[in-house]
Each structure stands twice: as structure tokens, then as C-alpha cells.
Amino acid sequence: MFCAQCGQWVADGEAACPRCGSPVHGAAIGPLPEAAAAPAPEPPPVRYAGFWRRFGTMIVDSLVLFFPTAIVRVVSGGDAWGLSSQWDAPDALRAVLVNLTLWWLYCALLESSRAQGTLGQQLLGIRVCDNRLRRISFGRATGRFAAQFVSALTCGLGYLVNLWTKKRQTLHDLASGCLLARADSLSAPAAGGQP
Numbered sequence: 609m610f611c612a613q614c615g616q617w618v619a620d621g622e623a624a625c626p627r628c629g630s631p632v633h634g635a636a637i638g639p640l641p642e643a644a645a646a647p648a649p650e651p652p653p654v655r656y657a658g659f660w661r662r663f664g665t666m667i668v669d670s671l672v673l674f675f676p677t678a679i680v681r682v683v684s685g686g687d688a689w690g691l692s693s694q695w696d697a698p699d700a701l702r703a704v705l706v707n708l709t710l711w712w713l714y715c716a717l718l719e720s721s722r723a724q725g726t727l728g729q730q731l732l733g734i735r736v737c738d739n740r741l742r743r744i745s746f747g748r749a750t751g752r753f754a755a756q757f758v759s760a761l762t763c764g765l766g767y768l769v770n771l772w773t774k775k776r777q778t779l780h781d782l783a784s785g786c787l788l789a790r791a792d793s794l795s796a797p798a799a800g801g802q803p
Contacts, residue, residue, distance in 0.1 A: 668728030
């Protein structure tokens, strides 16, 4: 056993520590030095969502929202694919605005929810987090959605930034202070509360 005061080895049966003289009994026995020196295990490193996993989420989310947006286009006087040439400009603009609102609410509400991702992101095991791996707020999710237009307006180069950043962030992730982490590498599902 070891002395709780100085850590000196004390042979079994001795009443006091030979180094410091403090009494040794069952309650005063300290931990073994090997146990005290062993560091706590580090959590596994966070893995980030790469290009193809993100591309897969875009496909799934596009399929999920195809029918609601097609219904809006048909009701507005167009066709399901949005290719009708007989579509009036006000009706087309109204359909675009309604569909844009659907996409915004779908992305922002789900990414700021406990699930931390759209249905496509959930299916492919991705969680949208802030830079500290915490759940993002609705406002930050809205900013991330708006910043996607910047990524798209750069002829898609904003999405390809993902290939060169350390945390696999796209241009709109960098602009909004977000990152997409793989759910299987996060230590806790929500990794903290809302910022």
C-alpha cells in the first residue's frame, strides 16, 4: 500500500509511513502510482462529411422535396418539372418564392432541431454543428441556407472548397461558422446545447 500523504510505499502491517511518519490505515491508502499516472482516454477524433456524402444528402433531400415543389409549380400554372413555356411571369415568380420558402424551412428547421440535419443528412449519418460541435440555432441555420447561394453563384466552386479545407467545410459552412460532422464520430448526439 501507499501513504496517502507522501506516496511512499508502506509494507503491509506497518502502522506508520517510514518517510513522513503519518499513520497508515485502510482509509488512508492512496491509489497505486500506475493508476494515478494513467491519463484518461481521449475521445476518438471527429470525422467530417466529405464531398460524396454531402452529394448523397443533396440527392435524398431533392427527392424528398420534389413532390411538394412540383405541386406548387402545377398549382401556379406550370408543369411538374417547371419547363412549361406558357407560364406567366407572376405565377412563375410566386412558385419560385413558395418553393424557396419550402427549402429554407425544411433545411433551417431540421438542421437546428435535435436531429441536427435534414432527412438526407440524417440518413447518411451527418450532423450540422457549430465550430465547437454544438447544435446550431435556427438563425445560424438560416444564415447557412442563405450562404449556399454564394456557393452556387461561384459556379459551384464554393461547394468544392470542401476538398481543400481541414474540416471539410464548404464556402457556406465557413461563412456561417458551421461544419458537418459524421454522427458516428461524435461523442454525444447533441454535443452540447444551443449556442
